Structure formats: C-alpha cells, structure tokens
Amino acid sequence: MAAAYTLYGSFLSGPTYKVGLMLALCGLPFDYRHVDLAKGQHKTPDFLALNRFGQVPAMVHDGQTMCQSAAILLYLAEQTGKFGGATPQELQRIREWLMWETDRLESSLSRTRFFERFAKPDPAVLDYMRKYADMVLGQFDALLEGKRFLVGERPTIADIAVFAAVVHMAEAKFEPGDYPNVKSWWDRIAALPGFKLPYDLLPKGDQDAVR
Ligand SMILES: N[C@@H](CCC(=O)N[C@@H](CS)C(=O)NCC(=O)O)C(=O)O
Structure with missing residues (x-):
C-alpha cells in the first residue's frame, strides 16, 4: 500500500532532509522519489508540475502537491498536531525562525557547503562566504544561550528547519564543537525518538515506506 506522503528530493539536499526529518520524528512513513539534480531532473516538465520553482524538495499528500521546505513543515505541523506552536505567540516565533533559516542559513552556511563540496569557486568568493x-x-550560538530549544521548552519545526541546515556544517568545513551552544542543542535534537542523520534517512534512489 502506498504511504500517505510522497517526498521528492535528493539525499544531498538540506531542504529535502528538513521534510524527511519532520516525517521521521512524527513516525510517518513516506514513499521517496529520488530527483537527480546532476542530470537536471528538477528542470523537467514532470518535476516542474510538482515544484514550479524547479528545486527539491516537493511533497504530495492527499492529492495536494507542495514545495518550499519551510512551508511544508508548517503544513505538516498543522496536519499532525506535532512540533507546532502551543500558542499563537509561539507560532509567530516559529514562523520567524523559519524565515531566518531560509534568509540567513541558506544564503551563508548552505551556500558555503555547496561551494566547498561542489562548485569550487574563486578563493576570494569562498573566503567571503566563510566569514559570512x-x-x-x-x-545563532549566542541566541541559543540558556535555551534548550528555539521556541518554548520543547522541540518544534523551528528546530527541525534550522537543524537541517546546520547538520551539514562539517561539509562546509565548520565544526559544531566551535559553537558550544549549537553543539548542546544538536545533541538534544539527535536524542529525539525517530531521529536519523541525513545520509541514514534519505535513500539514494526511489524507495517505498521509508521510516
Ligand atoms: N527554499 C527552498 C530551497 C530549495 C533548494 O535550494 N534546493 C536545492 C537543493 S538543496 C535545489 O533544488 N537546487 C537546484 C536549483 O536551485 O536549481 C526550500 O527550502 O525548499
């Protein structure tokens, strides 16, 4: 029987992991469809019908197609009643973190990882990105001072979103140990039931009922 959720993505992609980690922490199995970015599969008409922006991830649930990993997390939190805000104020704080992650982390840490791992740009560009x-x-480390999780006293989709960007920091040649509050927070996320690291969670090809 097909799983209720189908995730389209790449095992190399932080935003794909963001959605996969949420499904795993919710205990929801999902069918996985690998999109080969190197082959340009994300620009084909079939994939553009799932994500008009031509990026991974995309998700299908209940006949609805959706994209933008942060928007998918908000959808899943509402659907499942898990990892959302306990109050309107918490939900607002969560939205702020989701936007910050897309704004700041995707443009700095995720881009540095992309440059270090794949693009190999001019050293001056890489140096600028590393400083940023x-x-x-x-x-982020300073904002975590004295906090167990980003919003309130329990993990939310804010933690899941930010974790999915921070998890690849070693591939950007940054060490969690150099940011002590990030390291402690990382350990708390990694201890959650159902947690898996990206390369343990996301298959390298199509797979049904991933959990
Ligand atoms: N803000 C988007 C970012 C998605 C994104 O950057 N995906 C990358 C892979 S990690 C991608 O598809 N890159 C190919 C491209 O942009 O053409 C999200 O969170 O879903």
Missing part, C-alpha cells in the same frame, strides 16, 4: 557563515553561526 561564521558570523551567522556565531549569532
């Missing part, structure tokens, strides 16, 4: 990413990680 270090500034953002430092800001």
